[in-house]
Amino acid sequence: MSNNTFSGGVVIANPYPVNQVEIVQAPLPSKVVLPLQQRIGAEAKPCVSVGDRVLTGQIIAKTEDQFCVPIHASISGTVTAIDKQIIPHKSGLKSNCISIESDGQDEWIETQGCGHDFLHCDRQTMIDYVQRSGIVGLGGAGFPSHTKLSKATDCHTLIINGTECEPGVMCDDALMQHHPREVVRGVEILLHITGAKKAIIAIEDDKQEAYQSLLMFSHNDRISLVQLPTKYTSGAEKLLIKALLNIEIPSGGFAADKGVLCQNVSSTKAIYDAVIDQRPLVSRIVTITGDALTPINAEVRLGTSFEQVIGLTKVNSQAHDYRMGGMMMGVDVETTQVPICKITNCIFVNNKKPVQATKECIRCNSCNTVCPIGLLPQQLYWHAKGKNIDKCMDYHLLDCIECACCSYVCPSHIDLVSYFSFAKALSKKQETDQHKTDIARERFEFREYRLERNKQERAKMMAEKKQALKEKMAKDKQADSAQKDKIAQAMARVKKTKEDNA
Amino acid sequence: MHSTGLNTNQIMRQVIYALVLGVSASYVFFGWGIIVQILLGVVSALIVESAFVAMRGRSVLASLSDGSAVLTAILLAISIPSIAPWWLVVVGVAFAIIFGKQLYGGLGNNPFNPAMLGYAFLLISYPLQMTTWPVDFLSLSQVVDEVFNLLNFDGISGATRLDDVKTSLSLGSDIATLQVRSISQSWINIGFLVGGIYLLARKIIFWHIPVAVLAGILTVASLISMLDAQQHLPVQNHLILGGTMLGAFFIATDPVSASTTPRGRLIYGFLIGMLIVVIRTYGGYPDGVAFAVLLMNMVVPLIDHYTQPKVFGRS
Numbered sequence: 001m002s003n004n005t006f007s008g009g010v011v012i013a014n015p016y017p018v019n020q021v022e023i024v025q026a027p028l029p030s031k032v033v034l035p036l037q038q039r040i041g042a043e044a045k046p047c048v049s050v051g052d053r054v055l056t057g058q059i060i061a062k063t064e065d066q067f068c069v070p071i072h073a074s075i076s077g078t079v080t081a082i083d084k085q086i087i088p089h090k091s092g093l094k095s096n097c098i099s100i101e102s103d104g105q106d107e108w109i110e111t112q113g114c115g116h117d118f119l120h121c122d123r124q125t126m127i128d129y130v131q132r133s134g135i136v137g138l139g140g141a142g143f144p145s146h147t148k149l150s151k152a153t154d155c156h157t158l159i160i161n162g163t164e165c166e167p168g169v170m171c172d173d174a175l176m177q178h179h180p181r182e183v184v185r186g187v188e189i190l191l192h193i194t195g196a197k198k199a200i201i202a203i204e205d206d207k208q209e210a211y212q213s214l215l216m217f218s219h220n221d222r223i224s225l226v227q228l229p230t231k232y233t234s235g236a237e238k239l240l241i242k243a244l245l246n247i248e249i250p251s252g253g254f255a256a257d258k259g260v261l262c263q264n265v266s267s268t269k270a271i272y273d274a275v276i277d278q279r280p281l282v283s284r285i286v287t288i289t290g291d292a293l294t295p296i297n298a299e300v301r302l303g304t305s306f307e308q309v310i311g312l313t314k315v316n317s318q319a320h321d322y323r324m325g326g327m328m329m330g331v332d333v334e335t336t337q338v339p340i341c342k343i344t345n346c347i348f349v350n351n352k353k354p355v356q357a358t359k360e361c362i363r364c365n366s367c368n369t370v371c372p373i374g375l376l377p378q379q380l381y382w383h384a385k386g387k388n389i390d391k392c393m394d395y396h397l398l399d400c401i402e403c404a405c406c407s408y409v410c411p412s413h414i415d416l417v418s419y420f421s422f423a424k425a426l427s428k429k430q431e432t433d434q435h436k437t438d439i440a441r442e443r444f445e446f447r448e449y450r451l452e453r454n455k456q457e458r459a460k461m462m463a464e465k466k467q468a469l470k471e472k473m474a475k476d477k478q479a480d481s482a483q484k485d486k487i488a489q490a491m492a493r494v495k496k497t498k499e500d501n502a
Numbered sequence: 503m504h505s506t507g508l509n510t511n512q513i514m515r516q517v518i519y520a521l522v523l524g525v526s527a528s529y530v531f532f533g534w535g536i537i538v539q540i541l542l543g544v545v546s547a548l549i550v551e552s553a554f555v556a557m558r559g560r561s562v563l564a565s566l567s568d569g570s571a572v573l574t575a576i577l578l579a580i581s582i583p584s585i586a587p588w589w590l591v592v593v594g595v596a597f598a599i600i601f602g603k604q605l606y607g608g609l610g611n612n613p614f615n616p617a618m619l620g621y622a623f624l625l626i627s628y629p630l631q632m633t634t635w636p637v638d639f640l641s642l643s644q645v646v647d648e649v650f651n652l653l654n655f656d657g658i659s660g661a662t663r664l665d666d667v668k669t670s671l672s673l674g675s676d677i678a679t680l681q682v683r684s685i686s687q688s689w690i691n692i693g694f695l696v697g698g699i700y701l702l703a704r705k706i707i708f709w710h711i712p713v714a715v716l717a718g719i720l721t722v723a724s725l726i727s728m729l730d731a732q733q734h735l736p737v738q739n740h741l742i743l744g745g746t747m748l749g750a751f752f753i754a755t756d757p758v759s760a761s762t763t764p765r766g767r768l769i770y771g772f773l774i775g776m777l778i779v780v781i782r783t784y785g786g787y788p789d790g791v792a793f794a795v796l797l798m799n800m801v802v803p804l805i806d807h808y809t810q811p812k813v814f815g816r817s
Contacts, residue, residue, distance in 0.1 A: 251815035359510040360610030364757045373814040412510045
């Protein structure tokens with residue numbers, strides 16, 4: 001079997017640990033901003049207008065796209081705007097959002113799910129509930145859960161990812177400690193939906209409290225709890241599958257191809273809510289951490305601004321750097337006036353630090369040693385820096401999961417991952433450009449062909465016409481001479497008659 | 503986000519510290535020569551590096567602080583005879599830094615090990631000065647006289663140990679007496695071995711290259727001595743004489759010019775070890791480390807290309 005790990009990765013302890021992992025209930029926000037663009041798929045179309053009153057959990061935007069989930073109001077109140085706002089994305093760009101002003105009532109829509117006796121519900125009904133409730137992967141990928149569930153038709157093992165995606169993030173830990181019953185019931189629901197024989201809940205061995213809490217509720221023989229060594233990138237789906245089952249998902253393939261389904265613990269809890277009560281996903285647990293404040297976990301309504309969430313804890317100093325997502329794969333954000341989304345698992349607030357100067361790469365090999373995918377980051381860096389995309393592809397650029405282990409260990413402090421994401425973007429651009437030139441070339445070639453064809457056709461036509469004319473002229477000539485003959489004969493006859501008469 | 507592990511500058515410094523034992527052993531047996539050579543080398547390295555980096559319009563301070571120029575100078579100064587004339591190390595270091603490193607774009611871009619490039623250049627250009635070693639402990643004043651050619655006295659110098667051994671062997675001398683005379687060399691090698699183990703323990707170098715170099719040396723030396731034990735050095739002497747340990751732990755492991763894949767480093771090291779013995783035994787030069795390393799530096803891109811590790815999810 002496996003030794004519950006994979007090669008590579010880095011061991012990083014939580015840089016800002018807390019004694020007790022608690023969940024702070026954030027007060028109802030006075031206003032929420034809900035982006036219409038989800039992580040994956042088309043932008044949702046609003047189905048409310050400015051001035052409408054909406055209830056908590058009401059669908060306010062949806063798409064036809066089967067991959068997408070609808071967007072729900074996370075508070076009750078009045079729609080105040082449907083316009084472009086800054087969204088929490090590394091580009092810092094604006095995107096269409098719906099703003100709702102709270103009426104302070106938090107009045108919910110009425111819903112009804114399968115109820116606690118969910119076994120009577122069929123698979124498709126449950127998946128529909130999951131989609132209608134807007135459940136996506138809450139670990140950070142944001143992949144819609146119903147899509148994963150409907151693809152998992154031939155699933156033998158269910159993996160519940162409770163490894164916490166990055167050091168410092170505690171939201172899944174908090175959820176497991178405070179909602180163990182819901183998580184385990186959620187796993188049972190997933191077993192029912194997928195028909196999998198067994199489920200494994202994977203927890204890192206630094207989360208003993210979470211492990212113990214779950215252990216108290218997991219009495220089902222089909223569900224087992226497995227502790228993994230605390231190592232960063234354990235949370236990456238393919239690596240987790242490798243660690244637990246020793247199954248390697250092929251490059252470019254999906255877990256479902258090998259009969260495995262992965263779900264994050266927070267998503268599992270959300271699926272529980274969706275199936276039992278058809279309760280839409282309108283809040284999530286966010287870790288607020290960093291060296292500038294006292295770390296907390298808070299349950300926050302989606303669409304609450306970062307500023308308000310950060311305000312829940314004591315911030316120690318003035319000048320800060322903000323980062324959303326983890327310290328490894330997260331992205332820096334310039335402003336705190338952006339809303340919490342379904343994938344916002346963590347906000348880092350750090351004191352401003354001087355940027356560390358980078359040195360040249362000395363090919364020291366630290367990066368190859370930690371790469372969980374087995375790539376050669378220093379070679380990729382060399383070629384990415386030279387914008388030699390073909391070479392990057394030889395070194396399997398597209399297999400890079402951008403986990404930033406290489407950047408973390410680099411003694412020259414080179415931010416290797418940004419070179420790789422740059423190279424990926426460049427390769428995509430080259431591909432699009434190539435596609436464009438291909439189309440342009442095809443069109444040009446067709447034009448040339450068309451012109452040539454027209455020319456030939458015209459020449460042929462001309463030749464035919466000429467021939468026809470020639471033939472006609474010859475015929476005419478013939479007819480002419482026949483006519484002349486006739487005339488001559490007639491003249492001769494006339495002459496003869498005249499002579500005869502004379 | 504970066505780990506709090508060693509940074510590039512600290513790595514270079516650690517390598518320099520790891521050289522202390524070997525250098526001390528050399529001091530114990532041959533006196534002040536090595537210290538004077540290192541000082542000369544370091545000073546010229548700092549001057550040459552500063553001048554060249556300034557000419558390239560880069561930050562002189564950043565470049566000097568990485569310690570790579572100093573390390574190159576020390577490695578070269580250790581490798582050349584400790585009583586060589588002062589200009590030898592100066593010329594060697596200048597060549598190493600300019601042609602071995604800066605012309606390729608500075609640290610990290612050089613295909614060849616700069617110190618060994620400097621060494622090879624000196625050995626080819628000044629064979630006499632490069633093979634005249636002291637035979638006894640020399641005081642500071644004696645060294646200064648010799649290095650700066652203030653006095654021209656004879657009797658304190660001899661041929662390179664390995665050269666000496668080779669010549670004596672072909673003349674039919676007794677191996678046992680030669681082994682006794684090689685004690686100083688053995689201690690120096692042990693000094694570098696201990697320093698190398700320190701680097702391994704600090705995870706500054708990986709085991710692949712040194713182990714493979716030593717394995718390569720053992721393999722070829724055993725083969726050769728099986729063919730003709732009388733005419734060739736005993737196997738163990740290959741390990742403790744000449745630049746073996748310095749080469750295995752400090753020269754061949756230079757990450758910039760070495761192979762980078764795990765399998766590649768084994769191949770790279772093993773071939774260096776083999777070449778060292780082949781050059782020592784059949785070549786015209788006293789020691790083979792420099793040429794073995796330079797030859798293998800040339801092959802690194804090829805080795806790296808064919809030894810890529812298995813990528814996750816690919817067969």
